[in-house]
Amino acid sequence: MKQRPKQQPRRDGLEMKRHITLRINGTEEELHVEPWWTLSHVLRDELSLIGTKEGCAGGHCGACTVLIDGKAVMSCLYLAMKARGREIMTIEGLKGKDGELHPLQEAFIEHFAVQCGYCIPGMILTAKAMLDENPNPTEEEIRAGLNGNICRCTGYVKIVDAIMSAAAEAKV
């Protein structure tokens, strides 16, 4: 349990920052948050979990995707207050016990699915939620599942290949 520094009292009439606990990648984090802070802000700017990216800050690009109770969620459109009592997973939490990469991460490397990399944490977490729900997706289903994640480099072909191969590997 990490302790965050105590806050200063404020004079703008609004209530003080709220003291909350979030469960992130299996660790309880104690935080003082403003009620209007989004989860992406708290992850990046309060906890330095900068694997989560913010692209459009409007729910269109998918770069900020994290998993909440196993489901893909845009963390830029999700209040940190709403994440209390839930299990949050960021890209940092995907690695195994001994730091080994997740099969999806391996597949992305294997298939050269990464160019600039900005969309990749969102892509991989979206893919994880997709495969957890449907371990045998068709290419069409993968493409439909990724329609909220924009990549401006790859043209998606290699990303889809990587997810297909990770799904196939998991079956073996």
Add this chain to the structure above:
Amino acid sequence: MALRFDYLEPRTVEEAIALLSRYGGTAKLIAGGTDLLNAIRSKLLAPQHVVDIGSIPGLDSFTYDDHGTLSIGALATLRAVETSAQVKNHHTIISEAAGQIGSIAIRNVGTIAGNLCHASPAADMAPSLLALGAKAKIVEPAGERTVALDDFFAGPGRTVLAHDELLVEIEVPAMPPQAKAVYLKHAIRGAADLSIVGVAVMASLEDGCCRNVKIALGAVAPTPMRARNSENVLEGKTLNHALIENAGRAASDECRPITDVRASADYRREMVKVLTQWAIKRVIAENEQANNEAAAKATATT
């Protein structure tokens, strides 16, 4: 997010109403927040108080009663309704429409009720729910009232909800026994994109005659709208090509689209005609398939 607000968490519907009453127009409800946070960020809204109904128990359910009426709670997410086997079975169009809103990550958080209350003219749940004759159950300080969805939308971003009222449930009646319904969304980037035109058609085909016809349009008027002239063209008539043609034309004539970044008014009008015709044809095809299957079953048993 630059704008600040106080955050309140009522535990009951009554508490939520009391908070909304106390803060007048300066408070806004939040369910999933995918629309509200965007509106706050782009400075379209600047609520001083945000009332989160997310901790009110029971509001996330969606259930069927003995009459086949589907009740969708205020917190039922788009994704939960989309993937429900029961909804897929009894109200296929609702499941399909819910699956055409945003990405999965948006649908995991966004709610059906929120899509309606945000009152975008392009709200993708609206045409299907209008075509199915849905009703909005609203709680107000004095009690409860029920409003037909036909009377729910008041203008772009506006509904009949007063500042101290809450949409607690959407009631969707069972579809007429033989009716089929289809929602067609026209958008450049698929579900994740806003609709240029949305068309929902419900109808049944009885001895070649159209019955139970309801048609609703999205993104082509200040609010989602019923295309009643188009319905009248079909209702009770024997189906033929000219009739479908005319129904499409009637819908195109009665819609009131604008030109914006997504499309011109003329283009929208043309697409209303085309999509209405396609949707009617799809509904008819589904009807015929169901009739054929029923006939085949009847022959098999005799």
